[in-house]
Amino acid sequence: MNATDLDRVIRDALxxxxxxxxxxxxxxxxxxxxxxxxxxMDTLNFAIALSQALSVDIPEADYAKLASLSECRRYLAExxx
Amino acid sequence: xxxxxxPSLGADMTQGTLVEWAVKPGDRVHxxxxxxxxxxxxxxxxxxxxxxxxxxxxxxxxxxxxxxxxPLALVRSDGRPEPEAPAAPAEAPVRPVTREPAPEAPAExxxxxxxxxxxxxxxxxxxxxxxxxxxxxxxxxAEELDVDIGKLQGTGPGGAVVIADVEQASGPGxxxxxxxxxxxxxxxxxxxxxxxxxxxxxxAMTRSKREIPHYYLSNWVDLAxxxxxxxxxxxxxxxxxRLIPGVLMIRAVALALERFHEFNGFFRDxxxxxxxGIHVGAAISLRRGGLVAPGLRDAxxxxxxxxxxxxxxxxxxxxxxxxxASEMAGGTITVxxxxxxxxxxxxxxxxxxxxxxxxxxxxxxxxWVVEGRVEPRWxxxxxxxxxxxxxxxxxxxxxxxxxxxxxxxxxxx
Numbered sequence: 001m002n003a004t005d006l007d008r009v010i011r012d013a014l015x016x017x018x019x020x021x022x023x024x025x026x027x028x029x030x031x032x033x034x035x036x037x038x039x040x041m042d043t044l045n046f047a048i049a050l051s052q053a054l055s056v057d058i059p060e061a062d063y064a065k066l067a068s069l070s071e072c073r074r075y076l077a078e079x080x081x
Numbered sequence: 082x083x084x085x086x087x088p089s090l091g092a093d094m095t096q097g098t099l100v101e102w103a104v105k106p107g108d109r110v111h112x113x114x115x116x117x118x119x120x121x122x123x124x125x126x127x128x129x130x131x132x133x134x135x136x137x138x139x140x141x142x143x144x145x146x147x148x149x150x151x152p153l154a155l156v157r158s159d160g161r162p163e164p165e166a167p168a169a170p171a172e173a174p175v176r177p178v179t180r181e182p183a184p185e186a187p188a189e190x191x192x193x194x195x196x197x198x199x200x201x202x203x204x205x206x207x208x209x210x211x212x213x214x215x216x217x218x219x220x221x222x223a224e225e226l227d228v229d230i231g232k233l234q235g236t237g238p239g240g241a242v243v244i245a246d247v248e249q250a251s252g253p254g255x256x257x258x259x260x261x262x263x264x265x266x267x268x269x270x271x272x273x274x275x276x277x278x279x280x281x282x283x284x285a286m287t288r289s290k291r292e293i294p295h296y297y298l299s300n301w302v303d304l305a306x307x308x309x310x311x312x313x314x315x316x317x318x319x320x321x322x323r324l325i326p327g328v329l330m331i332r333a334v335a336l337a338l339e340r341f342h343e344f345n346g347f348f349r350d351x352x353x354x355x356x357x358g359i360h361v362g363a364a365i366s367l368r369r370g371g372l373v374a375p376g377l378r379d380a381x382x383x384x385x386x387x388x389x390x391x392x393x394x395x396x397x398x399x400x401x402x403x404x405x406a407s408e409m410a411g412g413t414i415t416v417x418x419x420x421x422x423x424x425x426x427x428x429x430x431x432x433x434x435x436x437x438x439x440x441x442x443x444x445x446x447x448x449w450v451v452e453g454r455v456e457p458r459w460x461x462x463x464x465x466x467x468x469x470x471x472x473x474x475x476x477x478x479x480x481x482x483x484x485x486x487x488x489x490x491x492x493x494x
Binding site: 016017018019020033036037039040041042044045047048051052057058059060061 | 312315316319320321323325326327366368369392393396397400401402420421422
């Protein structure tokens, strides 16, 4: 999966959790939780959306690696090979 | 002939505007079908019908504002033409729930702000789109994806077009794949209506503080057993079956209520009316401000995974402004949890006409005495606000202690 596809998956997952989120406004290196006002339920729904879209398991211990957009890209690029 | 009435979508609602019919005369409808979209001060809401039948006549044109309880449509109970005479008592399988007296419906403190009115999408798409049954969410999605909703075959309740149908019709967009920066696409414009939701919260909370003599109690809960249990569970289950602490808290409250009925129900007409089950309203904060508290029905009878699935769906729909009318009904009690980012303790306000609300603060690591030694432990402060007309502090304390105890034994949840 190329970087553009991965970005779209991440964007779609974010919008599925927070439909009114303007993903373009997110600072790539700042925590999504703070910028999008995510709570534990949103984080879980985000992980579910990513896991379903990419068919990869995301252990709970790895949620921290999804904290910012940059970290998401890095982590998911590794997981999807 | 049975009538479909303007429903009460909250104790404070006096009128609503019928913005869109999702059915036309002759359509067969089933319990749970979305038949109309009603605009209230809270936003546009999908309104479902609570009986099977056939739409005989639409009494109110789109765009009309009518009082709660006003007939909107006539519904035949079967396919035969209805005689002009009043329906015989023997033939009354159609029983619109909306016939129930509206004013005393359980109050929600607030309801989601629907980001946009669905009607313009239908107008833009012409007659076919206007007549097709579709949820407002599906119409919005169709607008976004430039899909003609009038040409779709719906797979939702009663053949209604749902989001999945729209997305399937849209298919993978080849143009989108060439978009240089997909992260930069703005999903859609949204109109905010924070004023409405503030008014609703203001009305509900003012009524509560004016009428209900609250008393407050609180307790420390050691989260070590629950956290350990959750970590094991989540480690060994796929992401769809994972749990969050909030669902254990809701379940503990529901189970404790089985032994403390006086905290579960409503205060109406000068007396306490026990709930018809244990339905826990889960306070959900909305990103643009305000909160909703849709009910998790029979929370004491459902497994943690079932509750979690239901809770997850409610949060997602509430935050997307897509709760259905049937979900707007609150619980027989409410649980309000501050979650991970907050402060130690919450002093909640009862959602009238409920008689109790349980609050959970933000868990924090604190010194705790265990078998004579001080240890760092993750603790959460649980609090109760209850209606003193119905219960007293002694029972309240026992109830909170029961909740605390249940959370020490997560296997029992």
